[in-house]
Amino acid sequence: MKISLFPIALLALLCSGTSAASAVTEPAHDGLAALEVVRPSRTCSSLLTLDLASIGGSGSRVTSASVQDTDQGVTVCNVEGTLAPSIGFRVQLPLDGWTQRYLQVGCGGLCGRISLRPDAVAGCVPFESGRFVVASTDMGHQGNGGTFGANPQQRADFAHRGVHLTARAAKALIKTFYDRAPAYSYFSGCSDGGREALIEAQRYPHDFDGIVAGAPAMNFQVQNSLLHAWQARVNRAPDGRSVLVASQLPLLHRAVLDQCDGLDGQLDGLLSDPRICRFDPATIQCPAGQDSDQCLTAAQMQAARRIYDGPRDERTGERLAVGGPQPGSELAWGGVFVPERAHGPLFSETIALEALRYLVFEQAPQPGYRLEQLRFDAETFDRLRARHPLFDATDPDLSAFADKGGKLILWHGWSDHHISPINTIAYHEALQRHLGKPEVERFVRMYLVPGMYHCHGGQGPSELDLLTPLMRWVESGQAADEIKVYQASRSGLPLSPKSRRAKTGRTPEYRPVYPYPAVARLVSDGQGERHTRGEPLTDTPTPAWRGADFYQPYRPRER
Incomplete structure (x- = not known):
C-alpha cells in the first residue's frame, strides 16, 4: 500500500505506533529561533510506501529506508530513492533532536554521486549535532563524466x-515522518553546488529560506569549456610537454609575495585583495642564455602570464572569460592545469573535454574531439550562448527570492584555482545594477576569503561556518558583519572551534572577513595587534569581456 501525499490529513491514520512529537523546545540561542524538538510519528520503514509520483512522475519511489548511524554518530x-527517470536522492532524518530545520547539500563537478557533507559548516553546532534533516542528489546520472x-x-x-x-521529495518525507513540515529550509553548495544554489534562488525562489552559494560555477558554459581548456592549452608546448611544472610554483608564489604582500598593510603571506597586485612574471624571467630553477624561461613566463589573464580571442584579444586565477593562488595550480609530475593528469583538460564533447554545444563534436581542435574566438564563444539559459546561473533578477524574505550568502576564496572569484564579484555587481544597492544589502552578503583555495584549504585560515550566520539572519534578522575564518586543523581535532579550544586549552587562530567590499585591516593599540574592518583597497572595475550580457536577466531554458 502506498502512502498518498494528498490529503496530508490521512497520514496520521497510517502511523505505526511510534512515539508522538515531543513537547521539548530547544531554547533560542546565538540568534537562532526557539523551536520545538520533534520526534518521528511513524517508523522509518513505513516511508518505503510513500508515493512520490506526484513529484517526480511515474516510476518515482523510495527504494530503501533504514535506521543507520551517521559518521557524526547521529541515528537517522x-x-x-529515485525521481523519474533517473534522479537519485538521499535524505537523512534524525530519530532524536530534529529542530524543524532542513538542509539540502549541493554537488560539485559534474555530480553523478551523492554527498551529504557541505562546505563552510566548520563549528556549526546544529549541523554537527544532528539537528537537521539533510538531503542531496546525484542530479540525474551516475559517474563524473x-x-x-x-x-x-x-x-x-x-x-x-x-x-x-529533491527539495520537494525531502519535504514530503519530512512531513510524512514527523507529521510536521520544516520551519526553515536551507541550501548550501560550493563549486557546481554553488551554481545549484543560485539556480534555486533564480528559478525556484520558494524552495529555500536561506541559501549559501560558495565559489559558484555560475558561468558553467564558459567555465567548463573555454576557461579550463585555455589553462591546459597555454601550458603545453608544441611538442606536447608541459611548460610550467609543479616544482616551479613555489618560485612563482614567492615572487608574488615579494612584490605584493604588505600592500594591504600586513606582512602575513596573504593578499587581502589580489586585484591591487600588479604582478608580472617577467620579473623572474631568466637572463638570456640562462636556464635555472630559480627563474623562468621566456616560454614559462608567457605561460604564467596567460594563465593569470584567462582566455582571449586569439585574433582580436577580446576577453572570453571574466577573469582567471588571481595572484597568490599559484601553490594550488598543481594537478589542475600544471602537472604534478611528467605527463600527469590535468583536471582542467579532463573536465574541458567532457564539457566540450557532450554538454556545452547544441551540435556536439565527436567523442574523439581533442583540445587542440578548439578555437578561442568569438565564433566559438557565441556557440555557447544557446545553452547559457539552461546551465548558467547568472540571472541577477532575484526579486522573487527577496520578496519572499529569502537570504543569500555568496562566498569565494581569493586564491581559488578553479573558478576565478572575479565571477562572483561580477554577479554581485550585476545584482546591484539590476535591483539597486540598498535592496541587495537587504538580503545578500558576499565574503571573499584571502588565501583560500577552491571551496576549502589554502595558505591561510580556511575553516569557516556560514550556515550559522545564515540561520541567524533568516530566523532573527541579524545579518553577520564579521565572519571568523579559522586556521585549518592538521591534528585531527574536531572542526568546532569550541571543541578545539577544549582539547588544546587555547583559542584557535582566526582571521575576520567582512562583507565585500570591506577588508580586514591590522591595527595596533594598547592591547596589541588586532584586525578591524577597513575600507576597500581598490575599486577596480570588472574587466570587459564578451559574455558581459550573461549577467543580465534572461528567460531560463527548461531542457
Whole structure:
C-alpha cells in the first residue's frame, strides 16, 4: 500500500505506533529561533510506501529506508530513492533532536554521486549535532563524466530539475515522518553546488529560506569549456610537454609575495585583495642564455602570464572569460592545469573535454574531439550562448527570492584555482545594477576569503561556518558583519572551534572577513595587534569581456 501525499490529513491514520512529537523546545540561542524538538510519528520503514509520483512522475519511489548511524554518530532514518527517470536522492532524518530545520547539500563537478557533507559548516553546532534533516542528489546520472549530456532529460535534471525535485521529495518525507513540515529550509553548495544554489534562488525562489552559494560555477558554459581548456592549452608546448611544472610554483608564489604582500598593510603571506597586485612574471624571467630553477624561461613566463589573464580571442584579444586565477593562488595550480609530475593528469583538460564533447554545444563534436581542435574566438564563444539559459546561473533578477524574505550568502576564496572569484564579484555587481544597492544589502552578503583555495584549504585560515550566520539572519534578522575564518586543523581535532579550544586549552587562530567590499585591516593599540574592518583597497572595475550580457536577466531554458 502506498502512502498518498494528498490529503496530508490521512497520514496520521497510517502511523505505526511510534512515539508522538515531543513537547521539548530547544531554547533560542546565538540568534537562532526557539523551536520545538520533534520526534518521528511513524517508523522509518513505513516511508518505503510513500508515493512520490506526484513529484517526480511515474516510476518515482523510495527504494530503501533504514535506521543507520551517521559518521557524526547521529541515528537517522536513511532514505534513498529515485525521481523519474533517473534522479537519485538521499535524505537523512534524525530519530532524536530534529529542530524543524532542513538542509539540502549541493554537488560539485559534474555530480553523478551523492554527498551529504557541505562546505563552510566548520563549528556549526546544529549541523554537527544532528539537528537537521539533510538531503542531496546525484542530479540525474551516475559517474563524473559528461556523456549524460546526450540525453535531453538528463541535461535538464543536471541543470536544474534534480535539485528542485529533491527539495520537494525531502519535504514530503519530512512531513510524512514527523507529521510536521520544516520551519526553515536551507541550501548550501560550493563549486557546481554553488551554481545549484543560485539556480534555486533564480528559478525556484520558494524552495529555500536561506541559501549559501560558495565559489559558484555560475558561468558553467564558459567555465567548463573555454576557461579550463585555455589553462591546459597555454601550458603545453608544441611538442606536447608541459611548460610550467609543479616544482616551479613555489618560485612563482614567492615572487608574488615579494612584490605584493604588505600592500594591504600586513606582512602575513596573504593578499587581502589580489586585484591591487600588479604582478608580472617577467620579473623572474631568466637572463638570456640562462636556464635555472630559480627563474623562468621566456616560454614559462608567457605561460604564467596567460594563465593569470584567462582566455582571449586569439585574433582580436577580446576577453572570453571574466577573469582567471588571481595572484597568490599559484601553490594550488598543481594537478589542475600544471602537472604534478611528467605527463600527469590535468583536471582542467579532463573536465574541458567532457564539457566540450557532450554538454556545452547544441551540435556536439565527436567523442574523439581533442583540445587542440578548439578555437578561442568569438565564433566559438557565441556557440555557447544557446545553452547559457539552461546551465548558467547568472540571472541577477532575484526579486522573487527577496520578496519572499529569502537570504543569500555568496562566498569565494581569493586564491581559488578553479573558478576565478572575479565571477562572483561580477554577479554581485550585476545584482546591484539590476535591483539597486540598498535592496541587495537587504538580503545578500558576499565574503571573499584571502588565501583560500577552491571551496576549502589554502595558505591561510580556511575553516569557516556560514550556515550559522545564515540561520541567524533568516530566523532573527541579524545579518553577520564579521565572519571568523579559522586556521585549518592538521591534528585531527574536531572542526568546532569550541571543541578545539577544549582539547588544546587555547583559542584557535582566526582571521575576520567582512562583507565585500570591506577588508580586514591590522591595527595596533594598547592591547596589541588586532584586525578591524577597513575600507576597500581598490575599486577596480570588472574587466570587459564578451559574455558581459550573461549577467543580465534572461528567460531560463527548461531542457
